[in-house]
Amino acid sequence: MKQRLVVIGAGMASGRVLEHLTDAAPDAFDITLFNAEPRGNYNRIMLSPVLSGEKTYEEIVTHDDAWYAARGIACRFGEKVEKIDREMKVVEGANGHIPYDKLVIATGSNPFMIPLPGHNLDGVIAYRDLEDTQQMMGMGPNNKVVVIGGGLLGLEAAAGMAAHGVDVTVVHIMGHLMERQLDEAAGYLLKKSLEDKGIKICLQANSKEILGEDGKVRALLLDDGTELPCDLLVMAVGIRPNTALAQEAGLATGRGIHVDDQMVTSDPDVFAVGECVEHDGEVFGLVAPLYDQAKVAAQALLEEDAAFMQKTLSTKLKVTGCDLFSAGDFAEGPGREDIVFRDPSRGVYKRLVIEEDRLVGAVMYGDTADGSWFFGLIKDGTSIEEMRETLIFGPAYQGGDTADPLSAVAALPPEAEICGCNGVCKGEIVEAINAGADDLDAVRAGTKASASCGTCTGLVEQVLQVTLGDDFQMPTAQPICGCTDLTHEDVRRLIKGQELKSQAAVWQDLGWTTPNGCHVCRPAINYYLLTDWPLEYQDDPQSRFVNERKHANIQKDGTFSVVPRMWGGITTPDELRAIANAADKYDVPTVKVTGGQRIDLLGVKGEDLPAIWSDLNKAGLVSGHAYSKGLRTVKTCVGTDHCRFGTQDSTGLGIKLEKILWGSWTPHKLKLAVSGCPRNCAEATCKDIGVVCVDSGYQISIGGAAGMDVKETELLCQVPTEDEAIEIVMAVTQAYREGGKYLDRLYKWLGKVGMGWVQAQVVEDLENRAALVARFELSQSIYRKDPWAEHVKEKARTYAPIADFTLEAAE
Ligand SMILES: Cc1cc2nc3c(=O)[nH]c(=O)nc-3n(C[C@H](O)[C@H](O)[C@H](O)COP(=O)(O)OP(=O)(O)OC[C@H]3O[C@@H](n4cnc5c(N)ncnc54)[C@H](O)[C@@H]3O)c2cc1C
Numbered sequence: 001m002k003q004r005l006v007v008i009g010a011g012m013a014s015g016r017v018l019e020h021l022t023d024a025a026p027d028a029f030d031i032t033l034f035n036a037e038p039r040g041n042y043n044r045i046m047l048s049p050v051l052s053g054e055k056t057y058e059e060i061v062t063h064d065d066a067w068y069a070a071r072g073i074a075c076r077f078g079e080k081v082e083k084i085d086r087e088m089k090v091v092e093g094a095n096g097h098i099p100y101d102k103l104v105i106a107t108g109s110n111p112f113m114i115p116l117p118g119h120n121l122d123g124v125i126a127y128r129d130l131e132d133t134q135q136m137m138g139m140g141p142n143n144k145v146v147v148i149g150g151g152l153l154g155l156e157a158a159a160g161m162a163a164h165g166v167d168v169t170v171v172h173i174m175g176h177l178m179e180r181q182l183d184e185a186a187g188y189l190l191k192k193s194l195e196d197k198g199i200k201i202c203l204q205a206n207s208k209e210i211l212g213e214d215g216k217v218r219a220l221l222l223d224d225g226t227e228l229p230c231d232l233l234v235m236a237v238g239i240r241p242n243t244a245l246a247q248e249a250g251l252a253t254g255r256g257i258h259v260d261d262q263m264v265t266s267d268p269d270v271f272a273v274g275e276c277v278e279h280d281g282e283v284f285g286l287v288a289p290l291y292d293q294a295k296v297a298a299q300a301l302l303e304e305d306a307a308f309m310q311k312t313l314s315t316k317l318k319v320t321g322c323d324l325f326s327a328g329d330f331a332e333g334p335g336r337e338d339i340v341f342r343d344p345s346r347g348v349y350k351r352l353v354i355e356e357d358r359l360v361g362a363v364m365y366g367d368t369a370d371g372s373w374f375f376g377l378i379k380d381g382t383s384i385e386e387m388r389e390t391l392i393f394g395p396a397y398q399g400g401d402t403a404d405p406l407s408a409v410a411a412l413p414p415e416a417e418i419c420g421c422n423g424v425c426k427g428e429i430v431e432a433i434n435a436g437a438d439d440l441d442a443v444r445a446g447t448k449a450s451a452s453c454g455t456c457t458g459l460v461e462q463v464l465q466v467t468l469g470d471d472f473q474m475p476t477a478q479p480i481c482g483c484t485d486l487t488h489e490d491v492r493r494l495i496k497g498q499e500l501k502s503q504a505a506v507w508q509d510l511g512w513t514t515p516n517g518c519h520v521c522r523p524a525i526n527y528y529l530l531t532d533w534p535l536e537y538q539d540d541p542q543s544r545f546v547n548e549r550k551h552a553n554i555q556k557d558g559t560f561s562v563v564p565r566m567w568g569g570i571t572t573p574d575e576l577r578a579i580a581n582a583a584d585k586y587d588v589p590t591v592k593v594t595g596g597q598r599i600d601l602l603g604v605k606g607e608d609l610p611a612i613w614s615d616l617n618k619a620g621l622v623s624g625h626a627y628s629k630g631l632r633t634v635k636t637c638v639g640t641d642h643c644r645f646g647t648q649d650s651t652g653l654g655i656k657l658e659k660i661l662w663g664s665w666t667p668h669k670l671k672l673a674v675s676g677c678p679r680n681c682a683e684a685t686c687k688d689i690g691v692v693c694v695d696s697g698y699q700i701s702i703g704g705a706a707g708m709d710v711k712e713t714e715l716l717c718q719v720p721t722e723d724e725a726i727e728i729v730m731a732v733t734q735a736y737r738e739g740g741k742y743l744d745r746l747y748k749w750l751g752k753v754g755m756g757w758v759q760a761q762v763v764e765d766l767e768n769r770a771a772l773v774a775r776f777e778l779s780q781s782i783y784r785k786d787p788w789a790e791h792v793k794e795k796a797r798t799y800a801p802i803a804d805f806t807l808e809a810a811e
């Protein structure tokens with residue numbers, strides 16, 4: 001019979017136990033997993049990139065429902081375990097008890113809250129989980145936040161909020177930041193970098209009281225009388241192992257739950273892993289040792305030989321632009337000597353601490369590329385006697401080999417640790433590569449290198465390059481163009497995360513290698529900026545393709561086509577007369593009805609464009625945007641007005657949708673249609689967004705195409721009212737605008753994010769839907785306007801033929 005295993009806590013440590021266990025022996029246990037948080041396992045250390053906007057929560061989920069289901073793990077998420085009865089071998093959850101043969105406690109830590117007066121006020125939070133992160137993400141440019149604690153967590157919280165324009169002050173009791181990991185010089189450089197990001201830092205500042213108003217935090221009072229006003233106060237001053245359950249159950253505890261080398265507690269059937277444990281007098285706060293513990297616990301549960309050993313740890317800070325590395329012991333002391341290197345112009349500082357010809361500590365700021373190599377020397381206790389003179393310059397300078405930038409990685413021995421979080425050495429990666437892993441994803445899958453905080457991704461790629469040489473395939477994600485190594489996705493994330501609101505800011509802050517971009521990247525960057533910052537960013541016509549610059553489609557003979565908008569495909573005799581008159585007046589050779597139910601005047605001379613637009617404007621006709629990466633047409637059938645099969649007013653809905661969406665820019669062209677019944681005369685099911693009316697309401701489907709690719713739409717949802725249908729269409733359009741890669745049609749975007757994701761964002765999460773609609777409306781408050789009228793008024797001169805300019809210049 002299978003043994004019953006109960007696991008308390010779905011955190012980073014227990015996630016690994018379950019992985020090892022179910023990989024090695026899928027049928028050994030019936031597993032039940034409790035978690036107080038209402039969700040399964042996610043990569044907690046990536047909450048900081050979520051906070052700064054560089055990642056989404058969905059991207060940091062490590063085990064989803066399907067994963068647990070495939071391994072037969074019964075999940076009791078959102079249920080706190082209240083008691084362990086060791087005598088009966090039963091765990092009592094909030095919703096009922098369950099017996100166990102073996103138990104794993106993985107309850108992590110509790111954030112420590114300084115018991116200052118006012119610490120219970122509303123708006124005083126810690127930084128530990130998704131809820132804390134979401135509260136911080138709720139802050140914006142009009143808010144002030146105080147963070148108590150200038151350590152790793154406090155600074156990541158501060159930088160994450162500062163990236164959203166929040167006014168953040170960090171209050172730290174010590175004389176320099178991250179004093180446990182950095183010396184004073186590196187702490188100073190870090191402070192400068194953070195201040196450059198707009199963060200205020202108060203050092204040697206002692207908090208006295210948290211002041212409130214109506215039960216909510218108002219300010220932090222320091223003991224020198226300074227009052228720091230705030231809408232939110234984040235305490236990031238340390239953690240305490242969460243031992244309450246174990247203590248109550250009578251297990252041996254000290255600072256944490258006592259465990260032996262096999263992660264067994266004082267009860268042989270009860271194991272503990274993660275931040276809740278104390279091993280050999282030590283407690284833990286970084287994931288690398290927890291992953292080692294998890295592996296040992298899984299092996300011990302399967303009665304295999306394994307023992308946990310503590311190792312030296314290294315630290316990195318996940319704040320973009322603050323490159324620091326620290327490892328080992330860097331305190332000054334008798335018999336110790338320092339080697340220091342500074343480059344003030346680049347803001348680089350490196351310090352190595354040597355004792356008896358061995359490297360015992362390393363602190364680096366600004367250039368941390370050699371961190372792994374130094375860390376290896378510290379862990380291995382390698383004698384540095386022979387390389388003392390050149391040691392500070394790193395591995396590339398040992399043995400006179402200086403030129404090749406990859407030589408540093410090539411010089412690393414197999415035991416050199418590449419991925420600190422998962423404890424993966426170069427040798428393991430090389431082994432995986434030799435066994436067939438020929439790209440980053442394959443190495444990640446095989447070894448877990450770069451699968452946690454991701455800071456070693458570059459190094460892993462270098463190992464791939466060194467090992468495979470010319471056979472190394474570049475990562476599948478391609479850079480936008482030759483001006484940058486960043487992908488479209490990176491740039492979109494960073495524009496939002498770093499609040500870059502101009503092209504100049506993108507070129508400078510994202511390190512473009514050209515002064516002003518190129519014809520490939522400029523249209524994309526222009527689009528991303530105007531979507532993300534509609535109020536702040538000024539559209540740049542010079543970054544648009546000729547059709548969008550001219551507001552007309554250029555034809556193969558150099559003339560243009562003019563397509564006035566006909567809302568929902570409906571027109572009037574007056575409009576038709578104005579079109580006919582314009583066709584006569586400007587000698588338009590071809591007048592054609594388009595597939596989208598519009599009239600196309602083909603063959604208009606460039607210099608006539610402002611005049612023909614002006615004439616059409618006088619009859620109330622505006623641009624049909626038949627040239628734009630934006631809303632093109634909403635095609636409709638006659639619906640209930642005229643058709644005996646019609647179930648709803650499809651024409652009316654089409655007109656409403658077109659009036660709401662017109663003028664909006666999207667990653668690629670956007671075509672809609674509304675049919676009055678499933679006979680589908682408007683061909684709604686091959687449009688980007690299609691609505692098919694039925695007796696009970698409106699079926700909305702998305703992702704159709706009828707061009708190079710032909711695709712039928714997929715059903716997004718059915719809603720009962722016209723208002724809701726309109727809301728859904730606006731929300732899905734905005735989601736596509738915000739997430740789509742420039743020049744990806746909606747179906748391509750859908751293929752990447754998946755229908756489930758779109759439904760969750762747009763259909764199920766009502767708050768999110770409303771927020772998408774609000775952001776769409778905000779953008780439309782600027783872009784819902786007729787470019788023809790504007791050009792007639794302000795830019796008519798620019799349409800005059802080049803010959804005239806030449807003449808003017810000559811005169
Ligand atoms: C913002 C942030 C950034 C970090 N960055 C880094 C980093 O860059 N590098 C690094 O190495 N480490 C980092 N850490 C630390 C790292 O996340 C932790 O070391 C790790 O998550 C601890 O894992 P764990 O499994 O012990 O606990 P956790 O991941 O905290 O999981 C414990 C789980 O147990 C649940 N639980 C507790 N009590 C009960 C109960 N009675 N019943 C049911 N469930 C219960 C909790 O709800 C929680 O979900 C960071 C932490 C945070 C918060």
Ligand code: SF4
Nearest residue numbers: 637643646676677681
């Ligand atoms: S789709 Fe239905 S309602 Fe619309 S015209 Fe065709 S048959 Fe009539």
